[in-house]
Amino acid sequence: MDLLLPVQLSENEVIKELRQTVEKLKVFDSFGKAITSSLDLTDVLRILVEKLGVLVHTKHVALLMIDAETSDAYFEFPQNLRDKRLSFPLGQGILGRCIERGKGGVFLNPSTETGYHQGVDAAIVQNPTSIMTLPIMSRGSVMGLLAFFTEKEGVPLTDESFRAIETFSDYLSIAMENAKNYQRVRELTVTDDLTKLYNSRYLHLVLERELARSERYQEHFSLVFIDLDNFKNINDQNGHMVGSLLLKEFGEFLVQAIRTSDIAIRYGGDEFVLVLPRTTKAEAVQFVTRARDSLKEHIFLKTKQLNLKTTASFGISTFPEDGKNIDQLISAADKAMYYVKRGSKDGVYAASQPATLIKGERPQ
Secondary structure, eight states: OOOOOOOOOOHHHHHHHHHHHHHHHHHHHHHHHHHHHOOOHHHHHHHHHHHHHHHTTOSEEEEEEEOTTTOOEEEEEOTTSTTTTOEEOTTSHHHHHHHHHTOOEEEESGGGSTTOOHHHHTSSSSSOSEEEEEEEEETTEEEEEEEEEEOTTSOOOOHHHHHHHHTTHHHHHHHHHHHHHHHHHHHHHHBOTTTOSEEHHHHHHHHHHHHHHHHHHTOOEEEEEEEETTHHHHHHHHOHHHHHHHHHHHHHHHHHHSOTTOEEEEEETTEEEEEEETOOHHHHHHHHHHHHHHHHHOOBOGGGTOOBOOOEEEEEEEETTTOSSHHHHHHHHHHHHHHHHTTTSSOEEETTEEEEEESSOOOO
């Protein structure tokens, strides 16, 4: 009877295995510290992508998520992707198929694989020589997908690489679940119940972020205060329920008018605020003037057969010329808005620039 003897490893193989174990332990340690240091979903995702890319010796790593509304997959990371919000149907390409099936693997010479899709599978690396995928699962459902890529000069990914990453799959699931739960709770505290826009609590948070970013990169950003004109008359004539419905629809109007990078906030009552990152005063005036003109033509509550119209007074301030801190910027935008409000209303005014009073008349 043949005996199965233990395989004798060479000294070099033992050293190699020890080094790999040490690398894994280092990643476990740094990964755990990083995740416990932040519950912000964006930070957690960035950390896990960077750490695991280091583990398998490739800088080309992507994280894909599933859009809850469309059920399409989209690239959440990397942030320098040409189209960060590039989305595609589940099942499309190697990546889409892995998400759809909830099964990952290593793909050598991926362009020869059945179903390879240039727009999806080559979005990170133009001609990937290998692709490795790992679905992130929670309670039997796919939450996202980690994807690793190598270029021609890189060392191809292997089954060994896959096993190294797979070790972290449960930790990734827990981290993402915790981060999503935290995000849901946070959204409840900073979201306006009626309009579903951010509320005034969020204004200072977003302004702190934009102020720090704009100072660092020496960029502008603009703040817009909006007050609906004669809103009390709408309430008096139609009732407060109609007034609430109009506010809700006005919030939807703002969301349709702004860019995806802009932020709409219900400040309170019939006052709203827009935060416009990377926007100069001239650009803000141009955008807000278009929005003001569009509002004049917009008919509200058509589905209720009420067909109401309203106008608004807009005030603009811009960092850094109108203020170097949050209080100064808010005060400047608020004063600019009231400058219009005290005049003919239905106008746009930018702080520090009387010549930019649009449509409204100078108050007496």
